[in-house]
Structures are given as structure tokens and as C-alpha cells.
């Protein structure tokens with residue numbers, strides 16, 4: 116326990132508010148560690164949305180029909196919007212957009228491991244929608260209950276949109292799984308490549324998760340990584356099997372007594388390699404975002420110039 120916690124009336128009042136289920140709002144007193152944890156998590160989450168546009172965005176020009184193209188454009192646009200809500204939520208804690216972008220583009224800040232895997236076929240778009248958005252929703256429904264008001268409210272809005280993303284992915288996977296042998300083979304290949312990264316994206320096991328105890332204590336997380344992972348597997352695995360697909364985990368089974376889904380060992384070496392910047396696409400993804408940021412410099416300059424001119428006009 117930190118010194119901040121011991122015999123501090125402000126801390127006691129703060130923790131009592133959390134225990135009563137009250138939301139903490141931007142102007143309220145909060146421990147420095149609470150503020151830092153939130154900035155870390157919310158900015159990582161924002162970066163994930165922002166970089167998460169890339170694997171699916173790549174497929175917009177190759178969508179097999181106008182309907183699929185319109186759905187995918189809307190989804191990718193939504194991810195950009197989610198990034199905006201989240202950067203704003205982090206700004207309410209005193210982080211500036213420039214600091215967050217700098218940490219992201221220089222590789223100091225983390226973002227979700229899942230977006231460092233390639234999207235090699237059209238059915239990856241389908242599997243990302245079902246699995247990646249499905250895992251993200253499980254995590255975000257938990258975060259919608261979080262103790263910090265702006266993050267919790269952003270999550271409510273994001274979850275509504277993610278539900279649409281999840282459904283469109285599932286609809287495609289089910290269609291291809293019941294389609295031609297070629298479609299079936301394509302979607303099975305996507306599942307083979309995306310199952311484990313999706314299971315991993317919910318974070319290390321609780322025993323190896325240094326942040327979880329403090330986050331749970333302060334109501335930032337309301338469930339642990341393993342609890343969320345179990346929910347994701349319990350919901351998704353039976354539906355994939357029902358669709359006739361094979362999950363690439365020979366040990367996966369449902370315990371007859373508890374009903375719990377038991378998965379095989381997770382390759383945490385792979386996970387940490389990806390988190391540390393050595394995944395299949397880390398360099399390519401960051402380079403693409405850095406280019407987009409540089410290409411957008413003129414827009415930021417124009418906006419700054421406009422707002423300065425407007426302020427000058429108001430003062431005069």
C-alpha cells in the first residue's frame with residue numbers, strides 16, 4: 116500500500132465514494148496514482164482504436180460488394196470516432212493530445228497487441244469483427260462500470276457501436292462457414308490465425324498482471340483479465356463450434372461439472388514479443404500512423420491559425 120493510502124482523510128473519502136458506487140468526475144480530488152493509471156489505460160485504449168483502423172481499412176478497396184464496402188467504411192470510421200472520445204476522456208485528466216501522440220508515435224506507449232497481426236484475406240475482416248470486437252466488447256462492458264465518469268460514459272457509447280461491429284463480423288463468418296468449400300477454407304484459416312491473438316489481447320493471466328489489484332481496488336477495472344477472458348471464450352467457443360469450425364486449441368473443452376470452458380496453455384512468449392514491438396506488423400503499423408500524422412500537420416496548423424484568429428477577434 117502506498118503512503119498516500121495510510122491515514123489520509125482525502126483518500127478515505129475517495130475510497131468511500133468508490134465503495135458507494137459514485138462516479139469520480141474530472142474536477143474531483145483523486146490520488147495521483149488513480150489519475151496516472153487512468154491516463155495510461157485510456158490513452159492506450161485510444162491508440163488501439165486509432166491503429167486498429169489499419170488491418171481492416173486495408174480491405175476497403177477490395178470489399179466483395181457495395182454493401183460490404185459501406186459496412187466496412189462505417190466500421191473503420193467508428194474506430195476513429197472511438198479514438199476521439201477516448202483521447203478527450205484522457206484530456207479531462209490533464210494529459211495533452213500532443214503528449215499522448217508523441218508517446219504513441221515514438222513507441223513509448225503501448226497499444227493492443229492484436230493489431231500487430233496481418234490481415235491477409237477478406238475473411239480476416241469477418242473474424243476480426245466477431246472475435247476481436249467480441250473480446251473488446253467483453254472488456255468494454257466491464258469498463259462501462261468503471262469509477263471514472265468520462266471513461267465509463269465513453270464506454271457506454273462505444274459498446275453500442277461495437278455491438279454492430281460484432282454482429283456484422285459474426286454474420287459474415289456464419290455465411291462463409293456455411294458457404295462454398297473455398298469460403299469455408301478461407302474463414303477457417305482466418306480463425307486459425309486470429310483465435311490465440313484474440314484470447315491473448317485480454318491481457319496476461321491475473322497472476323502476472325501487476326496493475327489489476329490497484330485497478331480493481333479503485334473500481335477502474337470491475338473484473339480481472341482472466342474473468343473477462345473466460346466470459347469471451349464461454350460465449351464464442353460454442354458458437355464457433357456450432358458453425359462447424361475448428362478452434363485451434365486441442366485442449367479446449369467444457370468441464371462437465373462446472374460448465375466452465377477450459378483452454379490450453381497460452382503462448383505468453385509470443386504475447387510479450389508482440390507487446391515489446393517485435394510482432395509481425397508492429398513496425399509497419401507505427402510507420403503508417405506516423406505518416407498519417409505527418410500528412411495531417413497542415414490540418415492542425417490551419418485549425419490552430421483559425422482558433423488564434425477567432426480568439427484575437429473576440430479580444431479586439
Ligand code: BYC
Nearest residue numbers: 160163164167194225226227228251316318324325326327
Ligand atoms: N496489448 O497489468 P496488466 C478495439 C500490458 S481496441 C498490449 O494486466 P492492465 C478495436 C499492459 O498495458 C480495444 N499490451 O495491465 C479497435 C501492462 O503494461 P504497462 C483495446 C498489453 O492495464 C479497432 C502490462 O501488459 N482495448 O476494441 O491491468 C478494431 C501488464 O498487463 C496488453 C483496451 O485498450 C495487450 N493486449 O490490463 C477492432 C481496453 N495486455 O501499461 C477493435 C483498455 C496487457 O503497465 N485496457 N498489456 O506498461 C484494459 O482494459 C487493460 O489495460 C488491459 C490490460 C486489460 C488491456
